[in-house]
Amino acid sequence: MDPLIALGIVLTAAGAGLLGSLLGLGGGIIIVPALTLLFGYPMQEAIGASLVAVIATSTGSASYYVEEGVSNVRLGLILGVVTSLGGLVGALIAVYTDQFILALLFGLVLIYTAFYMLRSGEAGGICPIGPCGKFDLSCSYQEGDEKVEYGVRNLGKGMAGSLVGGVQSGMLGVGGGVINVPVMRLWMGVPMRAACATSNYMIGITALAGAIVYFQFGLIMAGLAAVVAIGVLCGSLLGSRLSKRVQGKTLKTVFSIVLVSVAILMFLKAVGVMP
Amino acid sequence: MTRQETNKLLLRYVKRALRVGMYVSFALLMIGVVIYLAVEGDVGKVLGPIEAIKSALSLEAQGWLSLGIISLILTPLLGIVAALVVFVRAKEQRMAGVALLVIGVVCLATMVKLII
Numbered sequence: 001m002d003p004l005i006a007l008g009i010v011l012t013a014a015g016a017g018l019l020g021s022l023l024g025l026g027g028g029i030i031i032v033p034a035l036t037l038l039f040g041y042p043m044q045e046a047i048g049a050s051l052v053a054v055i056a057t058s059t060g061s062a063s064y065y066v067e068e069g070v071s072n073v074r075l076g077l078i079l080g081v082v083t084s085l086g087g088l089v090g091a092l093i094a095v096y097t098d099q100f101i102l103a104l105l106f107g108l109v110l111i112y113t114a115f116y117m118l119r120s121g122e123a124g125g126i127c128p129i130g131p132c133g134k135f136d137l138s139c140s141y142q143e144g145d146e147k148v149e150y151g152v153r154n155l156g157k158g159m160a161g162s163l164v165g166g167v168q169s170g171m172l173g174v175g176g177g178v179i180n181v182p183v184m185r186l187w188m189g190v191p192m193r194a195a196c197a198t199s200n201y202m203i204g205i206t207a208l209a210g211a212i213v214y215f216q217f218g219l220i221m222a223g224l225a226a227v228v229a230i231g232v233l234c235g236s237l238l239g240s241r242l243s244k245r246v247q248g249k250t251l252k253t254v255f256s257i258v259l260v261s262v263a264i265l266m267f268l269k270a271v272g273v274m275p
Numbered sequence: 276m277t278r279q280e281t282n283k284l285l286l287r288y289v290k291r292a293l294r295v296g297m298y299v300s301f302a303l304l305m306i307g308v309v310i311y312l313a314v315e316g317d318v319g320k321v322l323g324p325i326e327a328i329k330s331a332l333s334l335e336a337q338g339w340l341s342l343g344i345i346s347l348i349l350t351p352l353l354g355i356v357a358a359l360v361v362f363v364r365a366k367e368q369r370m371a372g373v374a375l376l377v378i379g380v381v382c383l384a385t386m387v388k389l390i391i
Contacts, residue, residue: 084377230301
């Protein structure tokens with residue numbers, strides 16, 4: 001790999017890791033289109049590298065969010081059972097799917113993500129503390145001077161939603177945060193910051209099963225995955241430390257516009273207009 | 276062990292597991308990248324663990340990069356094992372079962388090519 005191209009990929013991955021960490025998404029939503037459209041990599045290789053990047057984002061940012069007590073580890077593990085299963089199934093589907101179909105599906109996910117970003121400020125109430133079926137998933141964290149305490153509701157519904165997030169992750173190399181965060185926020189009554197932090201923890205578990213499948217099929221290229229992982233690790237560490245200071249609304253609007261633009265390019269690739 | 280004590284221990288163990296995995300992977304990847312940039316050509320796909328160790332001992336970039344990527348991929352698993360240890364110590368059988376289920380799915384993923 002040319003050193004200049006490697007540097008370009010590291011910088012792109014650092015930006016993806018930064019945004020992924022801030023928004024609980026994983027960064028794959030940027031990395032896959034960047035690697036295919038900007039750097040010309042085949043879709044499956046880009047997805048393989050992206051799954052490694054998602055794990056890097058999760059590792060870098062979740063270690064910070066767990067230390068802060070914002071990630072709900074119990075909830076992340078329970079949802080992780082279905083997301084990792086979904087990731088495994090999704091990866092198997094992707095291995096046998098034509099790359100143009102994957103590009104088309106990715107474009108659709110980008111459009112959905114942009115729409116979700118613009119609407120994610122609207123949310124229902126936070127679930128009060130109490131048991132959730134046979135589990136006590138109540139959690140608390142410090143938000144400035146205020147202690148935020150919450151419970152979790154609708155575990156079954158949340159697991160069903162997260163399964164879809166897992167399949168999407170394994171199939172397209174994204175974290176699944178665009179589904180996990182609204183599922184936790186709207187269906188399960190988890191506060192937004194805790195939902196993003198828990199998603200950051202979960203996406204690593206989700207991508208793990210998918211990455212192992214890609215590894216077995218020889219679709220993770222060592223050089224590409226390494227430069228992507230290094231960039232993403234640096235970006236996610238920075239992002240998790242900036243999370244308290246960044247104005248979310250402006251960031252989400254700009255990010256949504258970028259996603260729609262990239263989606264159009266992915267559609268053009270899917271129909272063969274772009275190489 | 277009270278729930279508060281369990282929670283503190285859980286956060287500490289999981290955080291440490293993720294940090295250790297992150298630093299080890301980063302160090303291995305950086306060594307690999309330095310060798311990779313110093314030599315010409317592409318290094319190919321990620322090697323299996325035993326091949327990767329042999330390749331790394333021969334100071335080949337592919338071996339070091341493969342070891343870095345494998346350790347990074349396995350870092351979330353290390354975090355789950357750390358959580359399992361805490362749940363077993365705190366006698367939280369249901370949560371220990373959940374952690375074991377996730378580990379089970381990961382084991383299934385490692386055998387998927389043999390099954391198909």
